[in-house]
Amino acid sequence: MDIIRSVEVMQQAALGLRRTGRRIAFVPTMGCLHEGHLSLVKLARACSDQVVLSIFVNPIQFLPGEDFAAYPRPVEADERLCREAGVDFLFYPDTALMYSPDHSVFVEETCLSRGLCGATRPGHFRGVTTVVAKLFNVVLPDVAVFGQKDAQQLRVIRRMVRDLNMPVSILAGPIVREPDGLALSSRNRYLSPSERQDALCLRRALDTAESLVRAGQRSTVVLRQAMRDVIAGVPSAQVDYVECVDDETLEPVEWMERPVLAALAVRVGKTRLIDNTVLTS
Amino acid sequence: MDIIRSVEVMQQAALGLRRTGRRIAFVPTMGCLHEGHLSLVKLARACSDQVVLSIFVNPIQFLPGEDFAAYPRPVEADERLCREAGVDFLFYPDTALMYSPDHSVFVEETCLSRGLCGATRPGHFRGVTTVVAKLFNVVLPDVAVFGQKDAQQLRVIRRMVRDLNMPVSILAGPIVREPDGLALSSRNRYLSPSERQDALCLRRALDTAESLVRAGQRSTVVLRQAMRDVIAGVPSAQVDYVECVDDETLEPVEWMERPVLAALAVRVGKTRLIDNTVLTS
Numbered sequence: 001m002d003i004i005r006s007v008e009v010m011q012q013a014a015l016g017l018r019r020t021g022r023r024i025a026f027v028p029t030m031g032c033l034h035e036g037h038l039s040l041v042k043l044a045r046a047c048s049d050q051v052v053l054s055i056f057v058n059p060i061q062f063l064p065g066e067d068f069a070a071y072p073r074p075v076e077a078d079e080r081l082c083r084e085a086g087v088d089f090l091f092y093p094d095t096a097l098m099y100s101p102d103h104s105v106f107v108e109e110t111c112l113s114r115g116l117c118g119a120t121r122p123g124h125f126r127g128v129t130t131v132v133a134k135l136f137n138v139v140l141p142d143v144a145v146f147g148q149k150d151a152q153q154l155r156v157i158r159r160m161v162r163d164l165n166m167p168v169s170i171l172a173g174p175i176v177r178e179p180d181g182l183a184l185s186s187r188n189r190y191l192s193p194s195e196r197q198d199a200l201c202l203r204r205a206l207d208t209a210e211s212l213v214r215a216g217q218r219s220t221v222v223l224r225q226a227m228r229d230v231i232a233g234v235p236s237a238q239v240d241y242v243e244c245v246d247d248e249t250l251e252p253v254e255w256m257e258r259p260v261l262a263a264l265a266v267r268v269g270k271t272r273l274i275d276n277t278v279l280t281s
Numbered sequence: 282m283d284i285i286r287s288v289e290v291m292q293q294a295a296l297g298l299r300r301t302g303r304r305i306a307f308v309p310t311m312g313c314l315h316e317g318h319l320s321l322v323k324l325a326r327a328c329s330d331q332v333v334l335s336i337f338v339n340p341i342q343f344l345p346g347e348d349f350a351a352y353p354r355p356v357e358a359d360e361r362l363c364r365e366a367g368v369d370f371l372f373y374p375d376t377a378l379m380y381s382p383d384h385s386v387f388v389e390e391t392c393l394s395r396g397l398c399g400a401t402r403p404g405h406f407r408g409v410t411t412v413v414a415k416l417f418n419v420v421l422p423d424v425a426v427f428g429q430k431d432a433q434q435l436r437v438i439r440r441m442v443r444d445l446n447m448p449v450s451i452l453a454g455p456i457v458r459e460p461d462g463l464a465l466s467s468r469n470r471y472l473s474p475s476e477r478q479d480a481l482c483l484r485r486a487l488d489t490a491e492s493l494v495r496a497g498q499r500s501t502v503v504l505r506q507a508m509r510d511v512i513a514g515v516p517s518a519q520v521d522y523v524e525c526v527d528d529e530t531l532e533p534v535e536w537m538e539r540p541v542l543a544a545l546a547v548r549v550g551k552t553r554l555i556d557n558t559v560l561t562s
Contacts, residue, residue: 011448021300102530104392105410105444111385129386130445137446163386164411165418167292249383 001083003090007098007138010091014052014140022049025171026141028132031055032072032186033081036176040145041085043173052139053082054091056098061127072186091139098134107133107164109156112250116152116263117274120240128153129160136168144168149175149183151263151276155250175275177203183275190271198236199268202275205230205242209262213279218256220244223279231266240265240272247278256281282364284371288379288419291372295333295421303330306452307422309413312336313353313467314362317457321426322366324454333420334363335372337379342408353467372420379415388414388445390437393531397433397544398555401521409434410441417449425449430456430464432544432557436531456556458484464556471552479517480549483556486511486523490543494560499537501525504560512547521546521553528559537562 004010017024025048027040037053044051055078062068075092082090106126113125136144146154158170176184181203182196191199205227212223227242245252247259256279263276285291298305306329308321318334325332336359343349356373363371387407394406417425427435439451457465462484463477472480486508493504508523526533528540537560544557 007446011446015448018299019302100444102392103444105388105390105441107386107388107414107445109386111383133388134444134446137448140448160386163381163384163415164388165288165292165415167296167418167421 001087001090003079003092005092005094005097007093010052010089010093011138011140013089014138017050018140023143024048024050024052024139024141026135026139026144026168027051027053027087028135028144028146029053029055030057030071030186031078032074032189033078034176034184034186036147036149036173036184038081038085039176040147040173041082041087043171044143044145045086047143047171050088051086052089052091052141053087054093054135054139056091056093056095056131056135058098058127058131059095060099060130061124063121063123066121067187072189091135098131106130107160109159109163112152112159113156115245115250115252116241116243117265118152120265125153125156129156132157133160133164133166136166141168143171145171145173147175148172149185149274149276151261152250155248181207183273185273187271187273191268195236195269195271198234199271199273201231201234201237201268202264202266202273205264206262206275206277209244209279210277213256213281218281220253220256220260223262227262227264231264234268236269238267240267244279282368282371284360284373286373286375286378288374291333291370291374292419292421294370295419298331299421304424305329305331305333305420305422307416307420307425307449308332308334308368309416309425309427310334310336311338311352311467312359313355313470314359315457315465315467317428317430317454317465319362319366320457321428321454322363322368324452325424325426326367328424328452331369332367333370333372333422334366334368335374335416335420337372337374337376337412337416339379339408339412340376341380341411342405344402344404347402348468353470372416379412387411388441390440390444393433393440394437396526396531396533397522397524398546399433401546406434406437410437413438414441414445414447417447422449424452426452426454428456429453430466430555430557432542433531436529462488464554466554468552468554472549476517476550476552479515480552480554482512482515482518482549483545483547483554486545487543487556487558490525490560491558494537494562499562501534501537501541504543508543508545512545515549517550519548521548525560 025044107129306325
C-alpha cells in the first residue's frame, strides 16, 4: 500500500493509472475507520483495479463549535485497517496542502442541501461538495463509493456529479449496524455506556416507521409523530430533526406516493447521531 | 473536424483520447468567432495533439436584461473558421443538454470575482466558473486557453483551477486588436459606424495610462483620473468602471509597487465594451 501525503504526487499517480487504462475506485473518508468504511472498500475493490482511500478531516464542513478539533484521528489503526482491507493508495493530505490561505472557490448545491442536516448545519454541505470536488480532481476516480448512512450527503454528491458533468460513477453502500441495530459511526465512541444504550432509540424509531408502513400507514404526519414519540421516551435524547422527505427531491411529503426517506438526527447527551431508512409502499 | 452536440459523446471521446495518451487543448468560446479566438486556437494547437473548441452561449452568465437572446450565433461561419483553423472537435452543446430543469450545483469564486465586472454584473462569474467547470469535466483537457482580454475571467478561472485542484493548465492569449487599436470582441458588431470610432477611447485611455507610467507616474489615483478624462471627452461613452487593481489579488491599489491591472468597462451607445493592460513600473 502506498501512503501519499502530497496532493501533486497523488494526482500524478492517478493520471498515470488513467493513462494505463486502470480503473480507479475511490473511498473518501474522515478516518477513524470502522466496518462501515471497510464495507465501502469491499465494494470499491469489486469494481476496480486500484482502490484509493482518502483520510481528510475537512475543516470547512465543520461549523464553529462543532467537533473539528476533537474529531478522532487514530492514524496507525486506520493505516492498519487500510492495509488489511486491500487499499492500494492511502491518500492522507495535510490541511495546509488542501487549502491555500486565500482559498476562495466553493462548490455549492443549492436545493437538496437546504433541509435535514443542512438546516441545522448551514455551510456544512458547501464544505462537503467543495472537498469532494477537490478530491475527485486529485484522485480522478472512475467510481466513488459513499455510505447510505449519510443519505443526504449521498444525494447531494450525486447531484453535484450530474450537474457538473463529473466523469465519475457514484456507488452507494448500505448502512452497516452493530448487532443491536446502532448504525456504525466514528462518533459512537463519544457515547458513555448508558448513552450507548439510549442511542438505540434512533433505530427503534425507524423500525416503528417501517412497521407502520408495512401495516398500511401512508401518512407521513403519523409516521413522523410515531418516530418522535419513540425518541421522546428517552430522556438523554434530543431531536434535531425527524423528517419524511421524497427520496429523490428531499422535499417534505405529507403522503407516501413514491419512496420516502425517513431521516433523523438526534443528540444523545452531547453526541449528534444520524440514521435513516428508505420507506417504500 | 468532428462536430459533437452530445455531452456524453464528447466526454466519451475525451476519455478515449486520454486513454491513448493524447494531449487535449481546449478553447471554450461563446461563438461568433474572430481573430482573437483563432489566436487562442493557434496557441492550443502548438501545445497539444487534439484541439477541442466549444461554442456555448451560457445562459447563466447573462443577467436579466443583458444580451443573451440577441447574442450573435453565426453557426455556419463559425464552423468554417474552426475547420480552417485546424480544430479537431467542435463541441456545440444544446442548452437543454447542459442544464437540467432542476440544475442546482454552482461553482463560485468569492474573492477575485467581486470587483470590476463582478460589481456591475452580480452572478456573472458564478455562471462562468460553473460552465467552465462543467466543460472541463466533459472535455477533460490537459490545457485550456483563455484570452487576456477578459482579464478578470482569466484570473478567476486560474483561481478555480488552483482551489479545486483541477488537472488542467491554463494558458493565456494576448489581446488581439484591430489596426486602429480596438480590442476584438464579438460585441463590436453592435457598434454603429460613429460608435465604432468612439470605441477607440478605451484603447486611448489605456495608452494614456501606459505613457504616464513610462514617465514615472506611480499614483493610480492620477492614472485612473487620466483614463476617466479620456472617456469623458467622448459624449457617446459612459464609464461602467475604470480601475487600477493589483494584477494578482485584483484589490484596488493606490500606489504602484507590483504589476497593476488597468481595466475598464465602457458603454458606447448601448454596447458594453471592456479592455485592459498590465502596467509594470
